Amino acid sequence: MNKLTSEKILIVEDEKKISDIVGSYLERDGFKVTIANTGQDALQQIKNNFDLIILDLMLPDIDGETICSSIREFSDVPIIMLTAKSSEDDRIKGLGIGADDYVIKPFSPRELVARVKAHLRRTKKNEKKLLSFNNGLLLIDTPSMEVKKDEKIIPLTSTEFKILLSLAERPQIVFTRLQIVNAVQGYDFEGYDRVIDAHIKNIRHKIEDNPQRPVFIKTVYGTGYKFIGIPD
Numbered sequence: 001m002n003k004l005t006s007e008k009i010l011i012v013e014d015e016k017k018i019s020d021i022v023g024s025y026l027e028r029d030g031f032k033v034t035i036a037n038t039g040q041d042a043l044q045q046i047k048n049n050f051d052l053i054i055l056d057l058m059l060p061d062i063d064g065e066t067i068c069s070s071i072r073e074f075s076d077v078p079i080i081m082l083t084a085k086s087s088e089d090d091r092i093k094g095l096g097i098g099a100d101d102y103v104i105k106p107f108s109p110r111e112l113v114a115r116v117k118a119h120l121r122r123t124k125k126n127e128k129k130l131l132s133f134n135n136g137l138l139l140i141d142t143p144s145m146e147v148k149k150d151e152k153i154i155p156l157t158s159t160e161f162k163i164l165l166s167l168a169e170r171p172q173i174v175f176t177r178l179q180i181v182n183a184v185q186g187y188d189f190e191g192y193d194r195v196i197d198a199h200i201k202n203i204r205h206k207i208e209d210n211p212q213r214p215v216f217i218k219t220v221y222g223t224g225y226k227f228i229g230i231p232d
């Protein structure tokens with residue numbers, strides 16, 4: 001079960017300012033972002049198997065509701081609606097046509113990203129997930145939060161497990177300390193990033209044969225860390 005590709009998000013939004021800022025927040029968190037500026041463009045793009053779609057309700061050519069209904073004809077991909085309408089009727093209508101969630105403008109990009117992650121987590125929960133690296137040397141079982149090395153269970157704290165999992169889910173991708181904090185806590189918390197070094201040190205002592213010459217978590221000097229285990 002290799003997972004070398006990032007999750008793909010489609011943003012359907014005609015206001016460039018909004019799509020740019022949301023796009024850059026998502027990219028910063030490792031997502032692969034595609035932007036559609038019109039409804040027509042969105043209908044072309046939606047065939048490309050996205051993991052989640054952020055859909056503006058008010059588009060110049062085709063309205064968001066129609067696009068949402070079109071997507072639902074062939075896909076159950078999570079859809080988060082962006083709307084300026086805030087009356088209860090409009091919200092219920094949005095959810096009634098198959099949107100999973102809605103965010104009212106103006107919104108905080110950070111909150112939208114948190115919702116994106118929550119929806120993707122919910123989708124993933126239904127998949128059985130066992131990550132295996134270096135010919136089965138390291139196994140990470142997500143549902144049971146169990147890590148095995150050389151077939152022996154490695155006791156990790158919940159924070160250590162979350163850090164290891166967020167790195168191992170995207171091998172070869174460099175994470176800054178702040179991104180790791182964000183992945184573990186769901187939000188940035190300045191000042192906490194140096195604590196990550198201590199956690200990484202503990203994880204290495206548990207999973208590496210020689211923590212000085214790690215084969216799983218590599219330090220990228222001046223930046224952060226990346227997972228270098230080889231997915232089976």
Ligand code: CA
Pocket residue numbers: 013014015056057058059
């Ligand atoms: Ca719009």
